[in-house]
Amino acid sequence: MRASHPRTLHTHAGFKTKSQLLLSLFACLLALNVSSARAQREGDEEVVRVNSDLVVLNVTVTDSEGRYVHKLKRGDFKLFEDGREQRIGLFSVEETPFAAAILLDTSGSMERRMTLARAAAIRFLEGLREEDVAAVYNFDARVEQLQDFTTGRDLPPVAYDLGPKGMTALNDAILRAAKDIATRPEKRRAIIVLSDGMDTKSGASADKALHAARHTRRVEQPVHTRLPARELRARRPLA
Numbered sequence: 001m002r003a004s005h006p007r008t009l010h011t012h013a014g015f016k017t018k019s020q021l022l023l024s025l026f027a028c029l030l031a032l033n034v035s036s037a038r039a040q041r042e043g044d045e046e047v048v049r050v051n052s053d054l055v056v057l058n059v060t061v062t063d064s065e066g067r068y069v070h071k072l073k074r075g076d077f078k079l080f081e082d083g084r085e086q087r088i089g090l091f092s093v094e095e096t097p098f099a100a101a102i103l104l105d106t107s108g109s110m111e112r113r114m115t116l117a118r119a120a121a122i123r124f125l126e127g128l129r130e131e132d133v134a135a136v137y138n139f140d141a142r143v144e145q146l147q148d149f150t151t152g153r154d155l156p157p158v159a160y161d162l163g164p165k166g167m168t169a170l171n172d173a174i175l176r177a178a179k180d181i182a183t184r185p186e187k188r189r190a191i192i193v194l195s196d197g198m199d200t201k202s203g204a205s206a207d208k209a210l211h212a213a214r215h216t217r218r219v220e221q222p223v224h225t226r227l228p229a230r231e232l233r234a235r236r237p238l239a
Helices: 112-127 168-181 207-214 229-234
Strands: 007-010 016-018 024-034 040-042 045-047 051-060 077-081 084-088 090-094 098-105 133-139 143-150 188-194
Touching: 098 112, 098 168, 112 133, 112 188, 133 168, 143 168, 168 188, 168 207
Parallel strands: 098 133, 098 188
Antiparallel strands: 007 077, 016 051, 024 051, 024 090, 040 045, 077 084, 133 143
């Protein structure tokens, strides 16, 4: 049985843990229940019935400043369910390839924020590992893919020539990215949205767009980051 809802683990070191991107720690709880201790005979064959439940937990560990914590061991974790400590049967650490879709808002409302939005996208790309890939899209009243999934760590040249214009098809952009990223072989995926406003143009509803993002095949946890205008002005570019 695979866990379908978030779990919280507590470590000896006091770190806060949560299911999210980049580093995946797999803590597996294996409960083995032998349903019949007696051997049953059917003709000349001996039959033993066994029921087993396997719960897989994907875990990311960060410190108090949001930085990822590495080199953790099984002994650093304790697993609780309904207040009762459970045995961790299997434990492994994996850093798997990551695929990201970056959606850059180029609508009219971004007139004074295009430079900062591009800088945020570049900083995100620079923070990816060698094996990670990213695609870049822009959206105003329409959605266009500027760059297919690649290991490049800069925006495509055309992204620097784009000027703000038109309305904001945010939902359509998320829906397009969700469909494209669903075809990727990477196990870990995310959708990054750099925008200052609400949707004003899309044919798709917000519910449909977010449903597509959350239910993309094998997506671990899609990320939808929309930056309000005040944050684009006040905060450094985000990676």
